[in-house]
Amino acid sequence: MTEAKRNRERETAVYAYTERGRELAARIEELLREAGYRCIRAEVGEAFARSEALVFVGASGIAVRKIAPFVKDKFQDPAVLCIDEYGRFVIPLLSGHVGGANELARLIGRQLGAAVAISTATDLNGRFAVDVFAKKNGLAIMSRENAKRISAALLRGETVAFESAFPLGEDEKLPAGLYAGKAEEGRLGIRVSAAAEIPPDTCLQLIPKIYALGVGCRRNTPVELLKHAALRFLKEQNISKDALFMLASIDLKRDEPAVRALASHLELPTRFFTAEELAAVPGEFETSEFVHKTTGVGAVSARAAAACAPIKIAGKTVVDGATFALYRKEFTPTFRTERPFVLIAGARYQGKRRFAERLCREGHIAGFRAVPDEVLEALTDALLREERAAFEAELSRWVCSLAEGARNRGEALLLSSIGGGLVPITRRERALRDAVGRLQCALAAAADEVYLLELGLARALKKFGESV
Incomplete structure (x- = not known):
């Protein structure tokens, strides 16, 4: 997750254009803050690029014209809602599922006692929505086209195979339209997996972002060398780079060009720990006397990854002179999204x-x-x-x-x-x-x-x- 994406979480901008509308907008901002959102003041274009949601109080036509120059697609656009100035109707206009507009509309509707006008087909027909499932579980959707094909198939009443490399909870049940199994030839399927191999054309892979990559390298390591070494390490572990959520190392590498370039290439945020913080990480780690003399701690990559996630996948591994380690978080997929009351x-x-x-x-x-x-x-x-x-x-x-x-x-x-x-x-x-x-x-x-x-x-x- 990039810094820009992390900054937009729970950030909302509310707009109004009449006196009555501004009164309602102030009330909505108060409700959103109570629900854990941050309300900002920004021009529509800036808010569209940086925020999780935009709420317009007034005519829907005004909202449509304001956002029109910035709309891209539902996988990138923020949630956009429109509410009449009397607070009677809440209308999700954009990014109902992936952006969370439907969920936010229901939240505001309940608080205001307003009618919520949901128009997304899977909601109206009570069908499993793969994009909502992905968002709730923090899964990266690897094929937008397959996601659309699966939604269309479920709406037609067809069944879709579902498999997961991560066990479901004991009391989890597959929603209507899904059956346990692998995608058959010519039939659609969903796979929850962090594996790097490319799935069949008919299979939608959903990748959980649960792995932390620990990195250690010598000073002035060539940028391309470190990048190729990291990708080779991930390939050997059969872990997709899309499954990473963090790149971690010691604070001495904070300004190392190769490390910064690797984080940028993988589109990952970074965490840098002091030698004292790394030494305090519990567990058994392979140590190096040279590394201890150089950095003050005997293991960098493994301790840094372990500081971010508890489950060891690969300890210290040397690839082309650099060291890498891979740890992951606990993860159990769930279908439990908020259903209507x-x-x-x-x-x-x-x-x-x-x-x-x-x-x-x-x-x-x-x-x-x-x-x-x-x-x-x-x-x-x-x-x-x-x-x-x-x-x-x-x-x-x-x-x-x-x-x-x-x-x-x-x-x-x-x-x-x-x-x-x-x-x-x-x-x-x-x-x-x-x-x-x-x-x-x-x-x-x-x-x-x-x-x-x-x-x-x-x-x-x-x-x-x-x-x-």
């Missing part, structure tokens, strides 16, 4: 469970569960105490807990309506009815999608945050 409401025996089972089969949700009785009892007790502020606090606490749990597990919540019919005789039963009604309203406001089941028919009241 789905609420399924309706009276008893209207088909809520069957509709949830259908959403599971389609891969839209991972499971479902009813709102626990303890939640309804706690809210009923709070209502009976007739302390409005206390009830609102209890309601907010439960809604946050239920929504967070549902999102983390990818589950839908089922909640039965009990507001019809005769008014109950007992005070507690009346309070229970009121508690359920208020909980439904609060959960619907927090949910990304809300479905109402009547007579076995599902009616979408809200989808991707948009009322329908």
